[in-house]
Amino acid sequence: MNDKTTLTQELNENNEPMATTLSEKSRRWQLALGVNDEQQPPLSNRDERLSGALSALYGSDNANKQGRGSLSRSAPKVSKWLGDIREFFPTPVVQVVQKDAFERLGLKEMLMEPEFLSAIEADVHLIADLISLRSIMPEKTIETARQVIEKVVKELMDKLEQKTSEAIRGALNKSKRSFRPRFNDIDWPRTIHANLRHYQPEYKTIVPEKLIGFMRQQRRLADLDEVVLCVDQSGSMATSVVYSSIFAAVMASIPAVKTKLICFDTSVVDLTEDLTDPVSVLFGIQLGGGTDINQAIAYCEKQIEQPTKTHLLLISDLYEGGDEVQLKQRVAQLVKQGVNVITLLALSDDGRPAYDAQMAAEFATLGSPVFACTPEQFPDLMATALKREDIMLWAADQDIKAIRPLE
Structure with missing residues (x-):
């Protein structure tokens, strides 16, 4: 039995009930052999994607001869292929497939080529792919991957940092005037x-000899608001993890807030101390694995010193593998204590995410606003949260469809 046949069997054993019908057996043989028998029912769109993903790797020798398949030397194709593999197979199998791809398709050579690096666009999906591959990379290739990630992170930081800083930095006290205001504080x-x-x-203009603006509040460190980003690092949340890490690094550089970054799967990793270097943060992430949100929230609880000055952003699809009952009790208690608990089902540009609808509705019922958010909207979201304004009203103004509480 070849590698592709074994993986096709693995897919059915992990994701689907074992079928015994003739049509299902035919489907699995078509997937294993990479052919679509005209005498059999055609493969579904999903099965076509699966067949293509397997053929690109395990049928590559024949594919090159026949003029089909393969990943070619294209970053977008590699990124899409890796994304498909993560969708179709459980984490242990994904690691096997990635290792085979690294050895058989020359991904190492691609990452080592300067022209390949220079052609890469700033893309969070690419970062997620490199992070997931790093456990099977040789040391020299890891260094090259770090260069790629540094390039992408820099471009994203340049794009997002200014807006985030302007939206969050120092609250303005509009009851007091200043005649030497900073540019952003001018009335x-x-x-x-x-x-x-x-x-x-x-010149058809006014020469402003006298500037009038708002005076910034001067607050002691003990009075600063605290933001805790609690981020699900399971495979489906890959782009959300990347964006969350970058925003956390930006906010950590703003004196007006104290920022913590907690990532979790079935274990919890506190990356707060690494926020001065977002690339190191990303290399501290382990994409994939199970999900224990309850354990992560329990850890975050211990970090909260002033509940009424704390904003806890849980970024997760809410597919809980731990204790659901205890999780909801913890969230309810945090809300009761005055913690501003906001649940983001995704922080990405990918559209409406897949999530646990029942758990999302229950979180909304507990008093935690639940919705997905794009990176462009996130700075305004944080500014709204820090001012303790109505998050649901903000979401409605942004045309964001929030999850409704249970009736």
Whole structure:
């Protein structure tokens, strides 16, 4: 039995009940052999994707001769193929397939080529792929992967850092005025009114000799709000983990908030101390594995010193593998204590995520707003949370469909 046949059998044993019908046996033979018999019912779209993913690796020798299959030397194709493999197989099998791909398809050589690195676009999916592959990479290739990740992280930081800082940095005290405001704190209507006499007709503009703005609040370290990002690092949350890590690194550089990053699967990893280096944070992540949200929330509970000044963002699809009853009790208790608990089903550009609908509705009933969020919306979300404004109203204004509480 060849590798592809073994993996096809593994897929059925892990993801589907063992079928004994003739049509199912035919389907599995078609998947194993990489052919679609015209005398048999055609494969479904999902099975076509599965067959293509397996053929690209295990049928590559024949595929190259026949002019079909293979991953070619294309970053987008590699990224999509790795994503399909993570979808179709459980984590242990994914690791086997990735190792085979690394050896048989020359991914090592691709990552070592400067022209390949220079052609890579800033893409969180690529980071997730490299992180998931690092356990099977040789040491030299890991260093090359780090260079790729550094490049992508820099581009994402450049894109997201300014907006996040502007949205979150220091709350403004609008009851007090300043005549030496920072640019972002200028009260433009009052400034324009105060300088109307300095209008320059030839330039059709006003020369503002006197600036009027808002005075920033000066707060002691003990009075700062605290943000705890509790992030599910199971395989389905890969892009959310990458974005969460980058935002956590940005917020950690802002004196107005204290930021912690907690990642979890069936174990919990506190990456707060590494937030000064987002690349190190990403290399501390282990994508895949099970999910124990209850254990992660229990850890976060112990980190909270001032509940009414704490914002806990749980970023998870809510497929709990641990104690569901105790998890809901913990969330209810945190909300009761005054912790601002917000549940993000995804922090990505990928559209509406798959999630546990029942658990999401129960979280909403407990008083935790539940919805998905894009990276572009996240800075405004954090600003709204830090001001303790109505999150659900903010979501409605953003045309975000939040999960409704149970009736």
